[in-house]
Amino acid sequence: MSELTIGELSERSGVSTSALRFYEERGLIESRRTTGNQRRYAKATLRRVAFVRTAQRVGLSLEEVADALATLPLGRTPTKADWARLSRSWRPRLDEQIRRIELLRDRLDGCIGCGCLSLRTCTLVNPGDYLAEDGPGAVRLQP
Amino acid sequence: MSELTIGELSERSGVSTSALRFYEERGLIESRRTTGNQRRYAKATLRRVAFVRTAQRVGLSLEEVADALATLPLGRTPTKADWARLSRSWRPRLDEQIRRIELLRDRLDGCIGCGCLSLRTCTLVNPGDYLAEDGPGAVRLQP
DNA sequence: GCTCGACCTGAAGTTAACTTCAAGTTCTGT
């Protein structure tokens, strides 16, 4: 059994069969069909599914994952180096996510003391402080 | 003009009128009605909206925000201390968010070298390593 | 050869947080 049925792929990846069909519809994975029209997946599909799930945990949308997968070599099974190249690009995204949450946390700390949440003066509520010059009241929250 | 129309509240909060009506429908804010059935908001609503938006940036759903707002004192305008009490509870959540992304990033670093994304052995793909004892192949990704 | 679990398809449903729309009402400025 060098190929997997959709049930087997589901069992081994922990991804539901409906999700796998959905991924296929979106071009994230592909399958061969038996004479009886059932799907059969190459074992390499398992790693592909792993990539998709991990990319989602990093915060990519399925569309972004599809774009990334499209850069994989056509016609041959991707190597470890191929997967490593793709995964490397996630690092800055994660760093940025951390940075933004830390910034929010630090601002929150600064605001805890005052309990303000004032639209005009609070950097937590109004990070860019734009519109602050429009006089009292005319202030806009971060979009 | 001690009260605000929905347009004024929208302008000053940066939240669209349709979103404000939606918030009201969900019980996040409330309004008085004029004889002509138009909404009028107390100025304190501005801070309430600020709270909602900031809570959303922290990662709360509107339902969670509603729960939090429900703990505010009834019958009087909340004080700064009231708002501070609510905001304080966000800190652990942010810390946890940061921790989880850092963990993912560190695992990613560990996996970059090998380019594996192997379902059985890679901690990035399979953080809990559960089902690893089920023999080769029978492994499930993190739900 | 028969059964019954696994598989197939396309369409419709789900959730969150809104937005858009249509058709009508109110308010403000001149």
Add this chain to the structure above:
DNA sequence: ACAGAACTTGAAGTTAACTTCAGGTCGAGC
């Protein structure tokens, strides 16, 4: 008093990533 901007409502639409459903087909084991 009248134009036109701002407001009202309920219903339907939007996006992502799926899930559920109905009604049928396939295939592995006895």
